Amino acid sequence: MSSTDQVHGAVPASASDKVLVTCALTGVLTDPAQHPVPVSVAEMAAEARRAADAGASVVHLHFRDPRPGQGHLPSWDPEVAGAVADAIRAACPGLILNFSTGVVGRDIAGPVACLERGRPEMAALNAGSLNYLKVREGGRGGPGWAWPPMLFDNPVPKVEAFAGHMKRLGIIPECECFDTGILRSVDLFRRVGMLADPVHISLVMGVQSGMPARASWLPLLVEEMPPAAEWQAILIGRADIWPVPQRVAELGGHLRTGLEDTFYLPDGGKAAGNGPLVEALVRIARSVGREPMSIEEARAHLKLGPA
Numbered sequence: 001m002s003s004t005d006q007v008h009g010a011v012p013a014s015a016s017d018k019v020l021v022t023c024a025l026t027g028v029l030t031d032p033a034q035h036p037v038p039v040s041v042a043e044m045a046a047e048a049r050r051a052a053d054a055g056a057s058v059v060h061l062h063f064r065d066p067r068p069g070q071g072h073l074p075s076w077d078p079e080v081a082g083a084v085a086d087a088i089r090a091a092c093p094g095l096i097l098n099f100s101t102g103v104v105g106r107d108i109a110g111p112v113a114c115l116e117r118g119r120p121e122m123a124a125l126n127a128g129s130l131n132y133l134k135v136r137e138g139g140r141g142g143p144g145w146a147w148p149p150m151l152f153d154n155p156v157p158k159v160e161a162f163a164g165h166m167k168r169l170g171i172i173p174e175c176e177c178f179d180t181g182i183l184r185s186v187d188l189f190r191r192v193g194m195l196a197d198p199v200h201i202s203l204v205m206g207v208q209s210g211m212p213a214r215a216s217w218l219p220l221l222v223e224e225m226p227p228a229a230e231w232q233a234i235l236i237g238r239a240d241i242w243p244v245p246q247r248v249a250e251l252g253g254h255l256r257t258g259l260e261d262t263f264y265l266p267d268g269g270k271a272a273g274n275g276p277l278v279e280a281l282v283r284i285a286r287s288v289g290r291e292p293m294s295i296e297e298a299r300a301h302l303k304l305g306p307a
Contacts, residue, residue, distance in 0.1 A: 017252065017290055018290060018291050018292065018293045018297060018301075019249060019253075019254055019255055019285050019290045019291070019292055019293065020057060020058060020230075020232070020254040020255070020292075020293050020298050020301065020302075021055050021056045021057060021058070021254070021255050021256070021278060021281060021282065021285070021292045021293070022056060022057075022058040022059070022060055022098065022232065022254065022255070022256040022257075022258070023048075023051035023054075023056040023058070023059050023060070023256070023257060023258040023274050023277070023278050024059075024060040024062075024234075024256060024257070024258030024259070024260035024261055025037075025038055025044060025047045025048060025051065025059055025060070025061060025062075025258055025259065025260070025274055026038050026039065026044070026047075026061075026062055026064070026258075026259055026260060027062060027259065027260040028062055028074055028100075028102070028260075029072060029073070029074065030072070030259070030260075031072040032071050032072060033072070035259065035263055036259065036263075036271070036272055036273055037259050038259075038274075039064045039066075039071035040064075040066065040071070041066075041080075041083045041084050041087045042087065044061070044084045044087065044088060045084070045087035045088050045090070045091040045092075046091070047273060047274050047275075048088040048091060048092050048095060049091045049092050050273060050274055050275035050278075051258070051274045051275060051278050052092045052095050052295065053275065054274075054275045054276075054278035054279045054282065055278050055279070055281070055282040055292040056095075056274075056278050056292075057095065057096055057292070057293050057294065057295045057297070057298035057299075058095070058096040058097075058098055058122065058298065059088065059095060059096070059097060059098065059258075060098040060099075060100065060124070060256070060258065060260065061081075061084060061085075061088075061097060061098065061099050061100060061120070062074060062100045062260065063075045063076070063077070063080050063081050063084060063100075063114065064080075065080075066080055076103070076110025076111060076113070076114060077110075077114075078110075078113040078114050078116065078117035078118070079117065081099065081113075081114035081117055081118045082114075082117040082118050084118070085097055085117075085118035085119070085120065089307075092295075093307055094295045094296065094299060094306070094307035095295055096120075096121045096122060096295070096298055096299065096302070096304070097118065097120035097121055097122070098120055098121070098122035098123060098124065098174060099111075099114060099115060099118060099120040099122075099123045099124070100123075100124050101114075101115070101123050101124050101125065101126070101162055102124060102126050102152070102176075104150070104151075104152060104153060105153065106158060108158065108161060108162060108165075111162075112162075112165050115165060115166070115169055115171060116169065119169065119171075120171060121171065121172060121299075121302070121304055122171060122172045122173075122174050122200070122302075123162075123166055123171045123172075123173065123174065124174050124176050124202070125159065125162050125163060125166065125173035125174060125175050125176065126152070126154045126159070126162075126176050127154065127159060127175040127176060127177055127182050127183075127185055127186055127189070128154050128159070128177070128178070128179070128181065128182030128185050129151060129152060129153050129154045129155065129182075130151075130152045130154075130178040130179065130182070130207070130209060130210055131149060131150075131151055131152075131209050132149075132150045132151070132152045132207065132209060133145070133149055133150075133208055133209040134146040134147065134207075134208045134209075135208065152178075159189065159194070160189075160194055163189070163194050163195060167196075172200060172302060173195060173199075173200065174200045174201075174202055175189075175195070175199060175200060175201050175202065176202045176204050176234070177201060177202065177203055177204060177211075178204045178207055178210035178211065179210050179211055180211065180221065180224065183201065183203070183221060183224050183225070184224050186199055186201060186225075186226065186229075187199075187224075187225070187226045190226055197226070197228065198226075198228045198229055198230050199225075199226055199229050199230070200229070200230045200231070201225055201229050201230070201231040201232075202231070202232050202233070202234050202256070203218075203221055203231065203232070203233045203234065204234045204236070205217070205233055205234065205235055205236065205241075205244065206234075206235055206236030206237040206241060206261075207236055213233075213235045213236065213237050213240070213241045213244055214244070215243055215244045215246070215247035215248075218233070218244070218247050218248060218251055218253075219251065222251055222252075222253075230254065231252075231253050231254065232248065232253050232254040232255060232256050233245070233248045233253060233255075233256070234256055234261055235256075235257070235261055235262065236261055236262070237261075237262060238262065238263075238264045238268075239262075239264040239265065239266060239267070239268040241261075241262060242265075242266040242280070242284075245257075245281060245284045245285075246284050246287065246288060249284060249285050249288045249290050250288050255281050255284070255285060255292075256281075257274075257277040257278060257280070257281045258274050258277060258278075259271065259273070259274055259277070262277065265277065265280055266280055295307075
């Protein structure tokens with residue numbers, strides 16, 4: 001490791017360290033008529049199996065409305081979440097489940113009910129608020145909003161409530177950080193007792209109004225993490241995001257991909273499913289001397305015990 005790789009937060013990996021690989025199987029609103037995202041219980045289980053076979057030991061899950069023609073819409077029905085969790089556990093015994101909890105507004109009853117029914121080992125904890133913006137180029141009127149400007153609101157009482165429910169249920173919080181202020185807040189949450197060591201951090205990079213998906217940012221971001229933090233980067237975008245995972249792996253981070261994050265492989269081709277994305281990520285990990293953890297190794301690393 002060169003002197004330029006020395007960081008003061010999370011500890012960089014040695015070449016022999018193994019890496020946790022996560023696959024985010026499907027997104028929030030992606031239309032299955034346009035992209036090959038899994039929607040039904042059977043599709044989610046099959047994609048989880050493909051991701052695991054390719055080297056993932058964790059799957060991050062959103063849930064979709066199972067009614068005919070409504071699969072592009074999210075669902076917070078706990079029975080839908082439970083059915084997906086049960087099917088994945090049957091198809092991939094021991095695979096670590098990570099549930100989404102992202103919801104706009106103060107009412108968190110739906111996500112909490114899904115956590116209670118599905119009992120995942122991990123869950124996303126959105127650690128701060130963001131004006132979630134994207135500009136669409138082109139069109140007759142020039143650049144315009146890709147969607148109406150939206151505040152993804154995660155004030156401290158909401159973060160604290162989610163953290164409390166996760167602690168009650170024995171779920172590891174995965175702190176999703178969309179900008180540097182949110183990242184720095186994670187250590188404040190830890191210091192006041194909202195989070196326990198080691199904290200788990202996801203750097204969400206590539207949202208236009210958040211942190212860019214640039215490898216050059218990573219050493220500075222790692223400096224802002226609490227000591228011994230476990231971390232990964234969530235990279236939103238097209239084929240241009242693929243140089244970043246190598247730097248993540250070099251700096252000791254864990255790795256994530258999946259159809260929630262990108263539809264494109266490193267060569268610019270469109271991925272037919274989650275398996276090829278995970279395979280590409282595993283090749284990057286191995287190129288810097290890191291081997292993906294098996295499911296059993298990942299469970300031991302996270303102190304989860306056997307399935």
